[in-house]
Amino acid sequence: MIREVVFDQSQAPAARAVLRKRLISGLGVGGFGLLVVGLGGWWFTAALGGMVHLGLLEFFRMAQFKGIRPATKTTLVACQLLLFTTQWSMQGGLPEAVASAVLPLSGAAICGWLLLQPVTGSIADIAASIFGLFYLGFLPSHWLSLRGLEDGLAITLSACLMIVATDIGSWAVGRRYGKRPLSPISPGKTIEGAIGGFLSAMLMGLICGQLMGWVLHGLPGLLLGALIALFALVGDLTESMMKRDAGVKDSGDVLPGHGGILDRIDSYLFTPAVVYYAIALCQPLLSK
Secondary structure, eight states, rough: OOOOOOGGGGGHHHHHHHHHHHHHHHHHHHHHHHHHHOOOOOHHHHHHHHHHHHHHHHHHHHHHTTOOOOOHHHHHHHHHHHHHHHHHTTTTSSSSHHHHHHHHHHHHHHHHHHHHEEEESOOHHHHHHHHHHHIIIIIHHHHHHHHTTTTTHHHHHHHHHHHHHHHHHHHHHHHHHHHSSSSSSSTTTTTHHHHHHHHHHHHHHHHHHHTTTTTHHHHHHHHHHHHHHHHHHHHHHHHHHHHHHHHHHSSSSTTTBBBBBHHHHGGTTTHHHHHHHHHHHHHHHHTT
């Protein structure tokens, strides 16, 4: 997520350089995301798998700073298997029950791996590994499920646009009007910025709902925008909480001006599951 940062005049040249890097890398990531979402299928799965892999390595790096020893390799493989089977089942190559079984079986495999180590795993080792599977395996797999819905391309792109609108709205409003801190977990974020993010996402949701021909002139899109803004914020603050606990400023340094992969995709982790189940439940009513 875009950070709300206010620079004084003495920092102006450095601030412009940072913003330039952020803009260039952000546009690059956005263009790549648009391409793979448009292609869908295995292209989307492969791209998502690459981001999940890098994000999981960053997450485990933060866990290791706390002295935790997660089942890194087993969890990395399990997350890729979860994405692979999700896509394959949607294309009819696997029964849906097989894909659904991957999550509990992977959890058992992770615990088994930790049991076999020379130094038996701790509660923290198990918790970090299972959370990694959930956080960067199960949750992101819903982007594939969302893309596989009827009108999945339009819905997936709309969800991404609402997240982008949340980021830009919170950054712009927070930078201009932000005064009251939102949470001690992330001191740079403000209540005003969060409100700006909500309003921007709701406006984008309203526009997308109208373009997709949803009932009530796109009013469901307005509600979906608010839901996405909420869970994008939860995702952002969750990653900030983990970084704060690990004592790191950024999760990594893969993206110039943005930090690590997790710093860029934190808003995109909780949202797809929420959007998928909301759309799956309400889609029969949206076009009436």
